Amino acid sequence: METYDHLWKELLESLETEVLKKIFKVTKPDSKRRCPIKPIMISSVVKNTLSSKELLSRTALTKNILYKFALVRRMSVNISQTRDKIAQEILKYWNTQGRPGYRLRDHEQRECGKILVRLEESTIVEIWKKLKTCHERDWTLSLLDDIVKSLPSVEWLLQRRCITREMLVSYLVSENNTIDGQPSKDELVRAVLHNISQYN
Numbered sequence: 001m002e003t004y005d006h007l008w009k010e011l012l013e014s015l016e017t018e019v020l021k022k023i024f025k026v027t028k029p030d031s032k033r034r035c036p037i038k039p040i041m042i043s044s045v046v047k048n049t050l051s052s053k054e055l056l057s058r059t060a061l062t063k064n065i066l067y068k069f070a071l072v073r074r075m076s077v078n079i080s081q082t083r084d085k086i087a088q089e090i091l092k093y094w095n096t097q098g099r100p101g102y103r104l105r106d107h108e109q110r111e112c113g114k115i116l117v118r119l120e121e122s123t124i125v126e127i128w129k130k131l132k133t134c135h136e137r138d139w140t141l142s143l144l145d146d147i148v149k150s151l152p153s154v155e156w157l158l159q160r161r162c163i164t165r166e167m168l169v170s171y172l173v174s175e176n177n178t179i180d181g182q183p184s185k186d187e188l189v190r191a192v193l194h195n196i197s198q199y200n
Contacts, residue, residue: 007094012042022060047153056087102149107199109148123162158189
């Protein structure tokens with residue numbers, strides 16, 4: 001498997017802030033906060049993007065934007081080409097520049113596995129179907145292991161509707177964390193992310 005995060009960041013960093021905001025809002029529609037600073041928006045977009053194709057399909061990335069990005073990198077493009085054709089050239093370029101490896105570190109994969117085992121098997125299959133749009137099934141792995149190795153980020157998994165508050169509370173309690181009051185799901189997600197970061 002190859003990762004493209006560094007290439008996506010290169011494109012996102014080249015964007016005007018207003019264009020980046022539009023992509024951020026699409027990839028994180030449930031965010032009630034004002035758009036954060038540019039580096040945080042870029043990080044969030046990368047963590048919530050499944051594939052290069054998905055990123056390039058964002059309507060905020062106009063033909064002109066993609067053309068200028070490709071031209072600077074000396075790709076075989078010209079302004080008379082369609083937006084789709086230019087996007088295909090960028091995809092081809094990215095496919096030669098991908099890095100081997102997984103997007104999640106070993107400890108992140110392990111902790112995501114602990115959360116996934118709390119789900120019904122049918123729900124695990126549904127998560128896989130969502131990921132399958134950009135990753136072929138690795139038949140050398142169990143379905144659960146294949147999922148954790150295909151996840152774009154821990155946040156992506158935790159934001160799924162099937163990952164309930166109760167599951168997050170259960171995970172945190174099993175990790176010897178104290179839960180005070182009735183925290184929202186967003187607060188629990190942040191607590192889980194903090195807990196996982198401690199294994200780094």
